[in-house]
Amino acid sequence: MPADRPGLVQLHSDIDFRVADIRAVHPDWLCAKGCATCCRRLADVPQLTAAEWTLLQEGLAALSPQRLQDITAAMATLGTSPARPVTCPLLDPATDACLVYVHRPVACRSYGFYAQRDKGLYCHDIEAHVAEGRLDDVVWGNHDAIDQRLAKLGESRALTAWFTEWQQTTDNAAPC
Numbered sequence: 713m714p715a716d717r718p719g720l721v722q723l724h725s726d727i728d729f730r731v732a733d734i735r736a737v738h739p740d741w742l743c744a745k746g747c748a749t750c751c752r753r754l755a756d757v758p759q760l761t762a763a764e765w766t767l768l769q770e771g772l773a774a775l776s777p778q779r780l781q782d783i784t785a786a787m788a789t790l791g792t793s794p795a796r797p798v799t800c801p802l803l804d805p806a807t808d809a810c811l812v813y814v815h816r817p818v819a820c821r822s823y824g825f826y827a828q829r830d831k832g833l834y835c836h837d838i839e840a841h842v843a844e845g846r847l848d849d850v851v852w853g854n855h856d857a858i859d860q861r862l863a864k865l866g867e868s869r870a871l872t873a874w875f876t877e878w879q880q881t882t883d884n885a886a887p888c
Contacts, residue, residue, distance in 0.1 A: 720763040720818075723861050727821045730853045734825055737849065742837050743824035748808035750823050750835060754798040757790055759868040764817045768871075769878065771815030779811060787875050801871070817871075818862055826853035 735741050743750075760768065772780065786801030802811050810816055824835050841847045862868070 717763050717766065719861070719865050720761070720767065723818060723858070723865075724821065727818065727825070727853070727858070731821070731825050734850060738847070741824075742835070742841070746808055748803055749837065751800040751803040751808070751810070751820075752797070754800060755796065757794060757798055757870045757872050758800065758817055758819055760817050760871055760874060761862055761865040761868050763865050765869075765874040767815050768812060768817065768874075771812030772878075775811060783811070783875075784879065787872050790872050792872075801875075818858060822853065822855060822858055826855040826858060828855035828859075 772783070775783070783801050786799075790798065790801060799805075800810075802816075803809075804811050810820070824838055828834075838847070
């Protein structure tokens with residue numbers, strides 16, 4: 713287990729607690745399976761720490777070869793300078809579900825439940841609910857604190873960079 717994995721496990725636990733707390737009071741919360749608006753409207757390719765990438769690899773390894781081919785094609789489409797907005801290459805377009813949900817990065821776990829003080833709430837649907845006063849009782853998580861904890865886990869790199877390196881290593885390890 714990498715040295716930074718316990719820190720990631722604790723961070724996931726803290727996020728999961730916050731999400732469960734919000735969902736307990738608001739069982740009809742907008743962010744749920746089937747709502748993939750955020751996955752289809754990313755500002756950029758997700759950034760992951762090495763610990764997040766290690767966890768994500770476990771999820772990728774459990775996928776079928778066809779799913780991996782689909783993800784590889786989606787990653788290649790993104791390239792080095794993707795058009796905006798970016799659609800997450802790990803999203804199943806047929807079901808609007810994350811193919812590696814249990815192994816998803818921190819940004820995906822916290823989206824819609826944490827606010828970044830200087831950048832708003834991001835999700836326009838949630839912002840509309842806030843503007844209408846329907847979420848006045850929600851205690852938002854502080855995403856700045858999440859970012860600080862992630863920074864302690866080490867350098868972040870683009871998902872596409874991690875994936876390309878992994879594919880090259882996998883291809884080189886395959887028998888001839």
